Amino acid sequence: MSKRTIIITAFALVLLGMGLIFTRSRVEKPPTLSSEVRRAPEQTPAAPAVAITGGEKETRSREGGAHPFCAPGSTLYLTQAQQEYRLGERGPDSPDVQAAQRNGAKAKVTLRVVDSRGNPVPDADVKVAFFHRGPYSVDGKTDENGFFTAKHMSESDVHFHASKEGYYRTYRNYWFYREGKPCAKDGRWIPWNPTLEVVLKEKRNPIRLLERTADIELPARGKRYGFDFAVGELVAPDGKGEHADIWLFCDGDMSYPPTQNFTNELIISTSQPFAGFVRRRKDMWSKMIVDYEAPEDGYSHQFLLKIRRSTDKIFEKMELGADEYLIFRTRINIQPEDQVCANYGMIFGPIHYGVKSNDREGARVILHYFFNTTIGDKNLESGPKDPKDRIRL
Numbered sequence: 047m048s049k050r051t052i053i054i055t056a057f058a059l060v061l062l063g064m065g066l067i068f069t070r071s072r073v074e075k076p077p078t079l080s081s082e083v084r085r086a087p088e089q090t091p092a093a094p095a096v097a098i099t100g101g102e103k104e105t106r107s108r109e110g111g112a113h114p115f116c117a118p119g120s121t122l123y124l125t126q127a128q129q130e131y132r133l134g135e136r137g138p139d140s141p142d143v144q145a146a147q148r149n150g151a152k153a154k155v156t157l158r159v160v161d162s163r164g165n166p167v168p169d170a171d172v173k174v175a176f177f178h179r180g181p182y183s184v185d186g187k188t189d190e191n192g193f194f195t196a197k198h199m200s201e202s203d204v205h206f207h208a209s210k211e212g213y214y215r216t217y218r219n220y221w222f223y224r225e226g227k228p229c230a231k232d233g234r235w236i237p238w239n240p241t242l243e244v245v246l247k248e249k250r251n252p253i254r255l256l257e258r259t260a261d262i263e264l265p266a267r268g269k270r271y272g273f274d275f276a277v278g279e280l281v282a283p284d285g286k287g288e289h290a291d292i293w294l295f296c297d298g299d300m301s302y303p304p305t306q307n308f309t310n311e312l313i314i315s316t317s318q319p320f321a322g323f324v325r326r327r328k329d330m331w332s333k334m335i336v337d338y339e340a341p342e343d344g345y346s347h348q349f350l351l352k353i354r355r356s357t358d359k360i361f362e363k364m365e366l367g368a369d370e371y372l373i374f375r376t377r378i379n380i381q382p383e384d385q386v387c388a389n390y391g392m393i394f395g396p397i398h399y400g401v402k403s404n405d406r407e408g409a410r411v412i413l414h415y416f417f418n419t420t421i422g423d424k425n426l427e428s429g430p431k432d433p434k435d436r437i438r439l
């Protein structure tokens with residue numbers, strides 16, 4: 047055996063031995079628990095909540111840990127703190143505020159429930175949810191002046207809703223905590239016992255409105271098409287519609303799928319004088335999210351939606367948000383003394399539009415709308431629906 051062969055063999059044996067030692071150390075090393083594993087916090091028994099209404103006390107407790115107002119359809123979108131808070135006023139929290147957030151603090155609120163005209167609503171059902179190691183619901187009814195007072199421990203905020211037969215339920219919330227503000231002292235949230243107004247909109251004259259979600263296929267981009275709200279289709283020769291309530295014009299240089307810079311736009315317009323659109327924001331706190339009636343004036347002839355972007359950057363964006371809607375006026379008939387008689391309705395945001403995935407020439411528009419078929423009636427309060435009206439075309 048040559049000297050070179052002996053050296054190579056010895057080196058291979060050394061490597062083999064080191065490998066066996068490393069493997070054994072990995073197998074025999076006992077497993078360890080991750081330092082990130084923590085014991086679940088202990089559950090604190092539910093403490094009773096105290097409600098004070100009309101000078102009487104009543105004690106109630108809420109079972110379970112479910113958020114009482116986070117059921118499907120609840121409308122907790124904004125907070126009073128977000129509405130009042132300005133970013134430039136931030137600062138460090140005081141020790142009292144830090145302790146209130148960490149351990150909770152006593153909180154007290156008074157609700158003043160009124161109708162849409164500002165009149166007090168007595169005997170309304172009220173639920174107030176405080177949060178302190180779990181949610182606690184304080185239930186009761188408003189007094190003859192529409193007031194209801196509740197108190198409990200809270201870590202930062204309170205959620206509440208009011209309801210009554212003949213009214214639309216309203217949800218609200220209020221934040222005691224405001225970052226950098228002296229909002230807690232001596233174990234209490236400040237201000238102590240603020241009066242919070244809750245508008246409980248009355249049911250005035252709900253009627254059956256035609257409600258439809260129309261999935262509209264436009265044969266070509268860059269061309270105007272009429273759409274009939276009553277029929278729910280494009281007007282002839284592109285559909286069975288008879289009256290062009292609105293015109294739809296969809297255009298852009300959008301490729302599908304989008305792989306480069308593109309522009310996409312939709313113009314919704316009317317052809318008659320005095321017809322048009324008024325943009326509104328939904329009342330997301332109330333079950334009655336729209337205006338009771340269409341306005342007399344303020345209508346614009348057209349409404350533009352547009353997006354100009356690349357795959358990773360938006361240069362221009364104009365849209366109708368999910369919290370917005372358009373009131374429209376169409377089928378104008380001028381009466382004696384120049385009074386405008388028309389049909390009214392609403393288009394809910396968002397409005398979806400763009401190219402069709404299987405047709406590079408055509409376009410697609412999806413409208414969710416309500417249409418009052420009674421000419422001259424401005425009522426937008428939608429009541430019970432006929433199942434055949436609420437269809438997807």
